[in-house]
Amino acid sequence: MRVAVIVNPAARKGGALARWPAIQAELDKRLGPVEPMFTEAPGHATHLALNALARGVRRFVAVGGDGTVNETLNGLLEPSGRLIYPDAVLCPVPAGTANELSRALGHLAVAGSAFDAAASPLTRPIDLMRVRCAGPDGRPVDRFGYLIVALGLAATISHRTSQSRWLKKLGEVAYLLMTPGVTLGYRQRDISVEIDGVPTGTRRLFTVMVGNTENGGGGMKLLPGARFDDGVLDLIEAGGVSRLEVLTTILPKLYSGAHVHHPKVRTARGTSFRFASDVETLVDLDGEMVGRLPLEVTVLPQAFRVGTV
Numbered sequence: 001m002r003v004a005v006i007v008n009p010a011a012r013k014g015g016a017l018a019r020w021p022a023i024q025a026e027l028d029k030r031l032g033p034v035e036p037m038f039t040e041a042p043g044h045a046t047h048l049a050l051n052a053l054a055r056g057v058r059r060f061v062a063v064g065g066d067g068t069v070n071e072t073l074n075g076l077l078e079p080s081g082r083l084i085y086p087d088a089v090l091c092p093v094p095a096g097t098a099n100e101l102s103r104a105l106g107h108l109a110v111a112g113s114a115f116d117a118a119a120s121p122l123t124r125p126i127d128l129m130r131v132r133c134a135g136p137d138g139r140p141v142d143r144f145g146y147l148i149v150a151l152g153l154a155a156t157i158s159h160r161t162s163q164s165r166w167l168k169k170l171g172e173v174a175y176l177l178m179t180p181g182v183t184l185g186y187r188q189r190d191i192s193v194e195i196d197g198v199p200t201g202t203r204r205l206f207t208v209m210v211g212n213t214e215n216g217g218g219g220m221k222l223l224p225g226a227r228f229d230d231g232v233l234d235l236i237e238a239g240g241v242s243r244l245e246v247l248t249t250i251l252p253k254l255y256s257g258a259h260v261h262h263p264k265v266r267t268a269r270g271t272s273f274r275f276a277s278d279v280e281t282l283v284d285l286d287g288e289m290v291g292r293l294p295l296e297v298t299v300l301p302q303a304f305r306v307g308t309v
């Protein structure tokens with residue numbers, strides 16, 4: 001089996017590089033001696049994946065966090081979001097901070113499962129999200145993701161966490177530590193929300209998330225009940241409350257998923273969403289800041305496959 005092993009040495013702020021010898025030993029055991037391709041800069045995994053695809057490789061092991069997996073996946077897709085080669089398979093090996101795709105696949109709970117899946121002939125489909133928004137430089141962004149698109153407060157927490165070198169070294173708890181300070185300094189803003197072509201109004205919101213997986217943010221149950229292969233995306237929005245109430249009555253329930261019962265938290269499901277605001281509002285895709293509103297998210301059902309056991 002020809003396999004491309006793409007390793008982001010910078011994932012978990014360098015922790016992935018420290019873990020690489022142990023990871024390589026596990027991969028070697030199952031796949032035979034593997035030749036790692038180390039990423040040298042943000043975006044490099046996409047080029048490495050694309051080049052390997054051109055050499056006939058169809059199995060891609062992405063060693064890093066969700067950013068690495070996302071960049072690798074983007075190298076396997078046509079601009080339309082279809083796989084360039086339908087038999088391409090992606091196998092995430094968790095070595096980043098949050099590793100949410102690996103968590104959703106159950107790899108964090110079972111030792112060795114990510115390595116076994118990397119060598120297994122079995123695969124399962126995953127829905128893809130197409131995200132279009134304004135890029136950081138104002139130019140349009142058109143990207144694909146598989147976890148959660150967050151806008152507003154949640155995107156700002158993610159962005160500020162990724163900027164903090166020492167915090168990210170702490171792993172998934174980093175997001176939690178960053179949350180109170182960012183929340184207390186954040187202003188709700190009017191955001192218009194359209195679901196499946198139907199305007200649902202403009203509301204004063206702290207944050208909105210649209211996602212494929214129920215987990216996100218380092219082990220939180222952000223979108224309880226979301227399934228990554230059902231062809232539908234789940235939405236959650238929160239607003240019309242004080243910052244203190246967000247901190248004391250909503251955020252503490254994110255790990256259990258009980259926040260969805262809060263009267264100021266609204267949930268919905270759909271296949272396409274549009275958001276806009278007059279106030280600059282950050283957009284985060286799969287843990288990486290990709291731009292700002294206006295934003296359009298659409299689902300591409302079962303668009304790619306991951307290795308499974």
Ligand SMILES: Nc1ncnc2c1ncn2[C@@H]1O[C@H](COP(=O)(O)OP(=O)(O)OP(=O)(O)O)[C@@H](O)[C@H]1O
Pocket residue numbers: 008009010011012013039040041042043044064065066067068069071095096097098099100168286287288
């Ligand atoms: N050689 C490199 N030097 C610096 N940054 C890199 C390099 N290669 C890739 N990157 C960038 O590292 C960033 C972080 O990677 P990744 O998301 O995989 O890890 P993480 O943030 O620790 O984990 P998670 O996203 O699961 O929380 C990505 O934005 C990626 O573009």
